[in-house]
Amino acid sequence: MKAALIWCPFPDKDTARQIAGQLLADGLVACANIMPEVESLFIWEDKADSAKEVGVLFKTTADKLDAAIERLGALHPYETPAILGWHADAAHPLTTQWLGGFDGLV
Numbered sequence: 001m002k003a004a005l006i007w008c009p010f011p012d013k014d015t016a017r018q019i020a021g022q023l024l025a026d027g028l029v030a031c032a033n034i035m036p037e038v039e040s041l042f043i044w045e046d047k048a049d050s051a052k053e054v055g056v057l058f059k060t061t062a063d064k065l066d067a068a069i070e071r072l073g074a075l076h077p078y079e080t081p082a083i084l085g086w087h088a089d090a091a092h093p094l095t096t097q098w099l100g101g102f103d104g105l106v
Helices: 013-025 061-073 095-101
Strands: 001-012 031-044 047-061 084-085
Touching: 001 013, 001 061, 001 095, 013 031, 013 047, 013 061, 047 061, 047 095, 061 084
Parallel strands: none
Antiparallel strands: 001 047, 001 084, 031 047
16 A cells, blocks of 8 residues: 655635545545645746645545545635645555555545
8 A cells, every 4th residue: 555645725724624524534535634824925827926825735545646636626716726646655554554444434
Protein backbone atom coordinates (compact mmCIF):
# COMPACT_ATOMS: atom_id res chain seq x y z
CA MET A 1 0.00 0.00 0.00
CA LYS A 2 1.46 3.35 -1.05
CA ALA A 3 0.54 6.60 0.66
CA ALA A 4 -0.40 9.78 -1.20
CA LEU A 5 -1.01 13.40 -0.21
CA ILE A 6 -3.18 16.21 -1.52
CA TRP A 7 -2.70 19.91 -0.80
CA CYS A 8 -5.53 22.36 -1.33
CA PRO A 9 -6.32 25.89 -0.07
CA PHE A 10 -9.88 26.94 0.81
CA PRO A 11 -11.53 30.34 1.32
CA ASP A 12 -12.41 29.68 4.98
CA LYS A 13 -12.37 27.09 7.76
CA ASP A 14 -16.06 26.17 7.49
CA THR A 15 -15.73 25.31 3.81
CA ALA A 16 -12.53 23.35 4.46
CA ARG A 17 -14.18 21.35 7.26
CA GLN A 18 -17.32 20.66 5.23
CA ILE A 19 -15.46 19.38 2.17
CA ALA A 20 -12.92 17.44 4.26
CA GLY A 21 -15.81 15.78 6.09
CA GLN A 22 -17.39 14.77 2.78
CA LEU A 23 -14.14 13.27 1.47
CA LEU A 24 -13.75 11.35 4.74
CA ALA A 25 -17.33 10.07 4.54
CA ASP A 26 -16.80 9.07 0.90
CA GLY A 27 -13.77 6.99 1.90
CA LEU A 28 -11.48 8.94 -0.41
CA VAL A 29 -9.19 10.27 2.32
CA ALA A 30 -8.27 8.97 5.76
CA CYS A 31 -7.25 12.30 7.30
CA ALA A 32 -7.42 16.03 6.68
CA ASN A 33 -5.04 18.39 8.51
CA ILE A 34 -6.62 21.85 8.48
CA MET A 35 -4.17 24.74 8.86
CA PRO A 36 -6.04 27.77 10.20
CA GLU A 37 -4.53 30.52 8.08
CA VAL A 38 -2.07 30.65 5.24
CA GLU A 39 -1.17 33.68 3.20
CA SER A 40 -1.25 32.91 -0.50
CA LEU A 41 0.58 35.05 -3.05
CA PHE A 42 -0.32 34.25 -6.64
CA ILE A 43 -0.84 35.43 -10.20
CA TRP A 44 -4.51 35.51 -11.24
CA GLU A 45 -5.80 36.96 -14.51
CA ASP A 46 -2.37 38.45 -15.27
CA LYS A 47 -2.18 40.32 -11.95
CA ALA A 48 -0.27 39.69 -8.73
CA ASP A 49 -2.67 39.10 -5.86
CA SER A 50 -2.82 37.68 -2.35
CA ALA A 51 -5.41 36.15 -0.06
CA LYS A 52 -5.82 34.74 3.42
CA GLU A 53 -6.84 31.11 3.01
CA VAL A 54 -7.14 27.89 4.99
CA GLY A 55 -4.77 25.14 3.83
CA VAL A 56 -5.64 21.45 4.03
CA LEU A 57 -3.28 18.49 3.70
CA PHE A 58 -5.21 15.32 2.93
CA LYS A 59 -3.80 11.83 3.51
CA THR A 60 -4.95 9.02 1.23
CA THR A 61 -3.63 6.04 -0.73
CA ALA A 62 -2.09 6.03 -4.19
CA ASP A 63 -5.03 4.07 -5.58
CA LYS A 64 -7.55 6.65 -4.29
CA LEU A 65 -5.54 9.73 -5.25
CA ASP A 66 -7.13 10.46 -8.64
CA ALA A 67 -10.68 9.88 -7.39
CA ALA A 68 -10.05 12.10 -4.35
CA ILE A 69 -8.67 14.90 -6.53
CA GLU A 70 -11.63 14.65 -8.92
CA ARG A 71 -14.19 14.74 -6.07
CA LEU A 72 -12.37 17.60 -4.36
CA GLY A 73 -12.48 19.59 -7.60
CA ALA A 74 -16.22 18.97 -7.93
CA LEU A 75 -16.91 20.12 -4.36
CA HIS A 76 -14.54 23.10 -4.22
CA PRO A 77 -16.10 26.59 -4.43
CA TYR A 78 -13.23 28.22 -6.35
CA GLU A 79 -13.56 28.60 -10.11
CA THR A 80 -10.03 27.21 -10.50
CA PRO A 81 -9.02 25.46 -7.27
CA ALA A 82 -5.33 24.76 -6.67
CA ILE A 83 -5.40 21.01 -6.00
CA LEU A 84 -2.04 19.26 -5.99
CA GLY A 85 -1.60 15.55 -5.34
CA TRP A 86 1.49 13.39 -5.14
CA HIS A 87 2.62 9.93 -4.14
CA ALA A 88 4.56 9.79 -0.88
CA ASP A 89 8.06 8.38 -1.49
CA ALA A 90 8.27 7.11 2.07
CA ALA A 91 5.87 6.44 4.93
CA HIS A 92 6.02 4.61 8.24
CA PRO A 93 4.66 1.04 7.89
CA LEU A 94 1.98 1.66 10.51
CA THR A 95 0.82 4.74 8.61
CA THR A 96 0.43 2.80 5.37
CA GLN A 97 -1.34 0.01 7.25
CA TRP A 98 -3.79 2.53 8.71
CA LEU A 99 -4.34 4.18 5.32
CA GLY A 100 -4.92 0.83 3.66
CA GLY A 101 -7.64 -0.13 6.13
CA PHE A 102 -9.79 2.97 5.68
CA ASP A 103 -12.98 2.66 3.62
CA GLY A 104 -15.02 5.66 4.77
CA LEU A 105 -17.69 6.19 7.37
CA VAL A 106 -20.32 3.55 7.93
